[in-house]
Amino acid sequence: MIGPLLRAGQWLAPVRDPRLASGLRLAALEGMLAAAPCLLAGLLLQSAVAGRADGPMMLATGAALAMLLVLRMAVGALATQRLFAGTYATMAAARLLLADHLLRLPLGWFRTARDGDLAARLTGDLELIEHLWAHCLGLFASTLATLLCLLAGLAWVDGTLALAVAATLPLAGLALAQGQRAAVRAGSRALHSASAMQAELHGYLSTLRVHRYHGRLGSGWRRLEGTMAVHLRHMLALERRPAAWVAALGAAAEGSFVLVAVLAAWRVTQGALPAATWVLFVVIALPLYRLLQDLGVAAVMLRFGQRALARVETLRDTPPLPEPAAPTLPTRFDIALDGVAFAHDDACAQQPGHARADRGKPVAGLHGLSCAIPAQGLTAIVGASGAGKSTLLHLLCRLWDVDAGAIRIGGVDLRAMGSDALHRHMALVSQDVVLLPGTVLDNLRLGNPHATRDAVKRAARLAQAHDFIERLPDGYDTDLDATGIDLSGGERQRLSLARALVRDVPILLLDEATASVDAATDAAIASGLATQRHRAVVMVTHRLQHLRHADRILVLDAGRLVEAGTHDALLAADGRYARFWQGQTVPAAPLAASTP
Numbered sequence: 001m002i003g004p005l006l007r008a009g010q011w012l013a014p015v016r017d018p019r020l021a022s023g024l025r026l027a028a029l030e031g032m033l034a035a036a037p038c039l040l041a042g043l044l045l046q047s048a049v050a051g052r053a054d055g056p057m058m059l060a061t062g063a064a065l066a067m068l069l070v071l072r073m074a075v076g077a078l079a080t081q082r083l084f085a086g087t088y089a090t091m092a093a094a095r096l097l098l099a100d101h102l103l104r105l106p107l108g109w110f111r112t113a114r115d116g117d118l119a120a121r122l123t124g125d126l127e128l129i130e131h132l133w134a135h136c137l138g139l140f141a142s143t144l145a146t147l148l149c150l151l152a153g154l155a156w157v158d159g160t161l162a163l164a165v166a167a168t169l170p171l172a173g174l175a176l177a178q179g180q181r182a183a184v185r186a187g188s189r190a191l192h193s194a195s196a197m198q199a200e201l202h203g204y205l206s207t208l209r210v211h212r213y214h215g216r217l218g219s220g221w222r223r224l225e226g227t228m229a230v231h232l233r234h235m236l237a238l239e240r241r242p243a244a245w246v247a248a249l250g251a252a253a254e255g256s257f258v259l260v261a262v263l264a265a266w267r268v269t270q271g272a273l274p275a276a277t278w279v280l281f282v283v284i285a286l287p288l289y290r291l292l293q294d295l296g297v298a299a300v301m302l303r304f305g306q307r308a309l310a311r312v313e314t315l316r317d318t319p320p321l322p323e324p325a326a327p328t329l330p331t332r333f334d335i336a337l338d339g340v341a342f343a344h345d346d347a348c349a350q351q352p353g354h355a356r357a358d359r360g361k362p363v364a365g366l367h368g369l370s371c372a373i374p375a376q377g378l379t380a381i382v383g384a385s386g387a388g389k390s391t392l393l394h395l396l397c398r399l400w401d402v403d404a405g406a407i408r409i410g411g412v413d414l415r416a417m418g419s420d421a422l423h424r425h426m427a428l429v430s431q432d433v434v435l436l437p438g439t440v441l442d443n444l445r446l447g448n449p450h451a452t453r454d455a456v457k458r459a460a461r462l463a464q465a466h467d468f469i470e471r472l473p474d475g476y477d478t479d480l481d482a483t484g485i486d487l488s489g490g491e492r493q494r495l496s497l498a499r500a501l502v503r504d505v506p507i508l509l510l511d512e513a514t515a516s517v518d519a520a521t522d523a524a525i526a527s528g529l530a531t532q533r534h535r536a537v538v539m540v541t542h543r544l545q546h547l548r549h550a551d552r553i554l555v556l557d558a559g560r561l562v563e564a565g566t567h568d569a570l571l572a573a574d575g576r577y578a579r580f581w582q583g584q585t586v587p588a589a590p591l592a593a594s595t596p
Contacts, residue, residue, distance in 0.1 A: 017089050020137075023082030027138035030079055031145030033072035037065050039153045042283035047276075079138055087133040091126060098122060098312070104320035106400050119198060121315050125191065125308040132305035140298040147291045153284050158273065161281055164260045165288065171252035176296045179245030180303040186238040187307045193231040195311075200227045242300045250293040257289065321401065327418035330410025333425065333506040333536055335373035335396065339405035342366045342395060366391055366559040368405070375410075375506070377551035378529065378537045382544065382580060387556040389540040390430075393509045396538065397428045409507070427500035429513040433492040440469055441476040443495060447503040459501035462528040464521050465494035489516035497525070501532075508532065510539040522546070544581050553577065 044061045155162040204224045264281065267273035343365045366388050373379045381389045395402055398414050407414050414422055427447065435443050444456045456476065460466040468491055472478040480487075487495070493516045500508060510529075514522045526546035529537060533551070547553055548567045555563035555570070555577045563575050570577035 017086040019082040019086030020090065020133075021086075023079050023086055024137060024141045026075055026079035026082060027141040028145040030072055030076040031142035031147075032149050033068055033075060034142065035146045035149035035153070036068050038150060038284050038287055040065055040068070042153075042157075042280040045276075045279050045283055076142075079142075083138045084134050087130055087137075091130045091133075094312075095122070095126060098316060101316060101318075101320065104323070105318055106321045106398075109318065118315075119202070121195065121312055124194060124198070125312050128308045129305050129312070132301055136298050136301050136305070140295065140302060143291055143295045143298060147288065147295060150284055150288050150291070154281065154288075157281050157284065158277060160267075161260055161264060161273075164263050165256050165285060167259060168252045168256040171255075172249045172292060172296075175245050175249040175252055176299060179242045179249065179296060179300050182241040182245055183238070183300045183303050184307055186234065186241050187303075190231070190234040190238045191308055191311055193227065193234045197224075197227040197231045200224050246293065246296050246300060249296040250289065253289045253292040257285065260285065321398070321419060322415065323418050324416050327421045328412050328416045329421055330412040330417065330425075332375055332410040334375040334410060335507070335536065335538075336408045336411075337369050337371050337373075337392075337405070338408070340366055340369040340395065340402050340407060341404035342391065342400070342402050344391075366395070369556075369559070369561055370405075371554055371561055371564060373536060373538060374551065375536050377533050378539060378549075379552045379554065380547045380550040381538065381540045381554045381556060382542070382547070382577065383556035386558075388559040389556055390511050391559075392556070393428065393511050393538065393540055396507075396509060397426055398422055425505050426507040426509065427503045427505045428509040429493075429497050429500045429511065431512045431515055433489075433496045435480055435487075435492060435495060437481050439474075439477050439479055440472065440495070443480065444476075444499050444502050446499055451502050455504075456498075456502055460494075460498040462501055462525075462531070463494045463498035464517075464524045464528065465491070465498045468494075490518065490521065493517060494521070494525070505535070507536045508538070510537065510541075512540055512542070514541075514543075544584050555580075 040061055044058065047057065151162065151166070154165055200223055204221070260281075264273060264278050268275055268278055369388075369392070381392060383389050394400065395407060398419055401415060409417065409422070409425070436446065441453070441456060444460065445451050448455075453476070457466055460469055469476055469478075493513060497510070497513050514525050517525065522543065523546070529539075530549060539550075541547070550567060553563075553565060553567060553570055554561060555575075557576060563570055563573065563577050565573070571581060
């Protein structure tokens with residue numbers, strides 16, 4: 001059991017720390033030293049019952065016992081130190097390796113992964129493995145060594161009685177195997193329910209304001225209560241089901257003592273077993289049964305740890321985004337899509353036991369999409385909800401790879417560029433704004449730490465963020481985590497847009513980047529973006545009134561390109577875009593007056 005667990009852990013963190021192996025050897029030695037006093041004490045009692053014990057023998061035995069105790073304490077302390085150091089070093093390497101692996105996963109994976117479930121695997125599961133390795137590996141090795149030494153001592157004292165002790169060991173082994181299986185089943189459910197609860201709690205807390213608006217007993221609160229109830233039930237099952245089998249293991253082991261007592265008494269009365277030998281046998285055998293139960297508990301806990309390790313391994317097995325060995329850099333920045341197809345696979349989220357964090361992609365797709373986006377000017381992408389607009393932007397910045405076809409920048413396939421090179425030349429402003437802890441200036445300089453304050457202010461003015469930033473208590477040096485700093489959705493979006501503009505990259509992708517701002521601010525931002533025609537600006541928007549002067553408009557429907565052209569040309573074609581435009585420009589009918 002220890003071997004497979006260590007090999008699996010070293011696969012997770014391929015650092016073969018020698019302190020783990022030496023710690024296990026020392027723990028086994030400590031177990032042997034723990035068995036020696038029982039054997040010495042038993043021999044002394046045997047001599048005393050037989051009338052052969054004298055003062056020098058008792059003194060020598062007492063001194064040997066004292067020396068063994070000191071030696072055992074020293075070896076045990078050294079074993080614990082090495083096991084703890086080896087375990088923490090191995091788990092630290094595992095965490096760094098997983099962090100490096102996460103950096104190489106498709107960015108789209110993080111858009112669909114549930115933060116709570118991911119945190120549970122990276123913290124809770126790894127902490128559980130760390131705890132079990134540090135506290136149970138040594139206990140298992142030490143207890144097993146003590147048990148084997150005592151069994152050897154029993155066989156040396158009397159082989160017949162030793163066989164009687166071992167008679168119920170198969171039953172004990174069966175109980176242990178059943179206990180391990182129960183621990184694996186219950187532990188797997190408990191770990192998954194813990195992840196589900198943590199993910200639900202994270203989601204609930206992140207949307208607490210909305211839930212409070214709608215009452216504490218809203219659907220979010222009921223889901224959270226439900227996941228907590230499920231986790232409680234699974235944790236109780238984890239304690240209850242293996243415990244019954246561990247108790248059965250102890251009962252099976254101790255049941256052999258009854259058999260031994262009856263057999264020994266009969267042999268003593270028949271004169272086949274000296275009473276002194278019977279006393280020695282009892283002294284050695286009595287600790288045996290408790291050791292068997294301790295061994296069973298440690299074995300069950302280690303098996304439970306293997307389930308936690310398997311959950312972390314599934315994260316490690318998530319395939320990273322392929323990267324070229326020698327990236328090819330483009331010399332120009334026009335974008336070409338050639339027969340791009342992309343289908344979202346959401347099947348694994350429907351499988352039992354899989355959290356939403358296992359999902360690879362969201363819900364829409366593209367079908368044979370081919371188009372060109374010039375290196376300079378504004379290209380707008382419009383279409384009904386679910387048409388594939390955001391999916392197209394996500395593929396442009398390689399949150400995922402296409403399933404068929406190719407996307408090229410300056411004639412270079414994105415897969416040949418490599419993610420680092422691509423992101424150095426591209427910025428995405430999405431609907432979901434994330435501001436990091438720190439000052440406003442820190443956030444705006446995130447993608448360009450060396451940008452001057454004047455450059456940051458120019459970008460903020462283009463994003464219509466400069467005025468409200470100046471009204472903050474410390475302006476650009478305002479700490480966004482400070483008490484009383486509560487930015488509106490529109491202000492957060494403007495900061496996100498300014499942050500992208502500070503990077504000054506040749507390709508700027510805007511995914512409903514002004515959806516939360518008012519009409520006047522939106523118009524001002526559109527005017528500012530009109531000055532950015534020296535770069536490729538690709539905009540997804542539902543607000544068509546700012547697209548009159550777009551250099552090119554792409555109209556998507558169900559993942560397919562159905563129209564392309566300028567605003568005037570598309571209106572003249574009287575197609576889907578014209579209907580979109582008419583729907584936004586025709587005044588809404590007035591509300592009918594209600595009659596009392």
